Amino acid sequence: MATVGVTHHQMFIDGQDVDSDQVFEIRHPATNELVCTMAKGTVDHADQAVESARRAFESGVWSSKPTEERAAIMRAIGDRIAVDLDDFIEAEISCNGATIRQAIGFHCGLASGHFLYFAEQAERYEFERDVPTVAYPTMSMNRVRREPIGVCAAIVPWNFPLVLGIWKIGPALAAGNSVVVKVDEKTPLSLLKLAQIAHECGVPPGVLNLVSGEGKEVGARLASHPDVDKVAFTGSTAVGREIMRLASGTVKKVTLELGGKAPTIVLPDADLDIAPDGALFGCMLYSGQVCESSTRVLVHESIHDEFVQRMVARARTIKLGDPSDFDTDMGPVVSERQRDRIVDYMERAKADGATVALGGGTPEGPEFESGWWIEPTIFTDVTNDMQIAREEIFGPVMVVIKYSTVKEAIAIANDTDYGLTAGVWGGDYEDAVEVGNQLRAGTVWINNWHQIDPALPFGGYKQSGTGRELGAGALDEYTEAKHMHVDLTTKLERHIFDILLSTPPEA
Incomplete structure (x- = not known):
């Protein structure tokens, strides 16, 4: 039954509104307040x-x-x-x-x-x-x-x-x-x-x-x-x-x-004034609740420490808060269940030996007491065999993996059950494209992320x-x-029926 005083929505079948005896309650993820009800179909x-x-x-x-x-x-x-x-x-x-x-x-x-x-x-x-x-x-x-x-x-x-x-x-x-x-x-x-x-x-x-x-x-x-x-x-x-x-x-x-567990490879010549922001954009947009998010960031050892330092500094500026406020950068995750799932993944990552470079939990403050909130989180010291590097978390959680050679980075990137998207950050476009050609994913972005064009195909490799x-x-x-085949032969002798009918027809 619909809740009194709350807007109720019905299904739409054969051009008509169709109701049900049961309802779903639609709640705002930032406050857990009841927004409306929706007919529960059967x-x-x-x-x-x-x-x-x-x-x-x-x-x-x-x-x-x-x-x-x-x-x-x-x-x-x-x-x-x-x-x-x-x-x-x-x-x-x-x-x-x-x-x-x-x-x-x-x-x-x-x-x-x-x-x-x-x-x-x-x-x-x-x-x-x-x-x-x-x-x-x-x-x-x-x-x-x-x-x-x-x-x-x-x-x-x-x-x-x-x-x-x-x-x-x-x-x-x-x-x-x-x-x-x-x-x-x-x-x-x-x-x-x-x-x-x-x-x-x-x-x-x-x-x-x-x-x-x-x-x-x-x-x-x-x-x-x-x-x-x-x-x-x-x-x-x-x-x-x-x-x-x-x-x-x-x-x-x-x-x-x-699903996806998209890798982005940061090459040694990547622009460190741009790539850290780009990596955060790739991972943290919509609190990481995007199937093609860049959740595994592979960084060359020669720039690893500086890259992480810059990225963490920029991530600290991400403003969590009311989604309807234009100044808000990141809102809540969609549900209590989703929040608890993400928290569980983060706790297991800590137990597996990953280092929390930023976040790693739920934010504090009166504005976060209601709703379902996760801090922007960055893990370092991650290896590709850890659960947090292999399974889709669907939250604002990035793992950083250090690599020594480009060949190694490509192998790590492709070592996954998924293949929806991947990306490369690099200064030499030819080198970056060559790396991209070796990544097994349906979409590969070079020096950007989340670029979706309706004129271009979207989908994934593998699972x-x-x-x-x-x-x-x-x-x-x-x-x-x-x-549709229309035969234009008009004379019997020109047909190939004799493959079956070897005896000529009587005159």
Whole structure:
């Protein structure tokens, strides 16, 4: 039941608000105050959303709509995101604790441009192409068609729900699919607003549905549902494995963007006036709650001490506080559970022999008595076999590893189960690029971090996932390729039927 006096939000299925007998409480990570409630979806709601999406897809109300019409509606949605940016920012930071500067620059600021990119792709994508063929053994005409898959499930995490939701919703809609979005129970509001805006801008009922619910129930149902043709998931590697297992029952197409333990290699000639700030930006943005964060910083022994000294000094200037204050650099982590998990990792790192160069716990002060807070933390004397160097922490915790040779640094960087992102800081661009070429990661940044462009692919090697989001090939993940062969041979004797039918036909 909804709490009296608190705003209550419902799911969005088949163009209608849909409530539930149970609710999630949405609490502000900085204060633990109740923000609102959200209907708690069930397996039945997931089935209802899939049925609606399937019905809409089969009707052709969106899947058969001319691409220029789909693109026009999607452009209207992208423009509305920009117009309503303040509302999206409030919806997002009240749930996930991002600072307002980060929300403007990343969480919500990227949303309109990324959605508009997929609106453009709806018109520019090559849905059909003719393929030149040789005349042997018979003359023919061949065409490759890219057709929408059908019903796509988008399972979205709590850290960047709007943008990461758009990475799935955008290409799915551009290709002509219907979509069921499963929001995280902690951060449903920005995607709920997007679904409502999409409906207002002309997306027909059933084409874009939004459900909530526990991942182990509602997410699992979507992953295994026989009428879901594609699953796109962003989250932990452990959950990604389970989604892949569930999807295998009906051999669904799956896109997984999973965990990371990204290395950044600081070469001996790196600019020490820039690289320490860059390393902190790579790790500490949004309290380290980014899958592609630079959490392992590999520093050459010749500059190690000075680099760490400069980086610690700069990290001391990071201001923790109210996320809605423009002067705040870093806010809380998302939940009590997340805070306790990070604290546990830090305590184990200390027990393993890592040295706390900065932070290592929770901040003190009356402003931090409520909510879920972690200090910006830097560990030194870390070796790559320590747990803190191997597992994804998802917090503002950096480990610094000293190396002697570039070959050693590359080996350490690649010695991980993950391969989402990596980076290099160096003064000689050719050397830095050569190192980057040897790093096994889906994205490698040279002298920067967190540079995401919707026109460029994003995804990981190894256990960081499968498939790619963004880029010119993003719609490939949401379409099926069909080869259409039209034989142009008009005389029987010119066919190759005699491979089977050796006796000539009677005159």
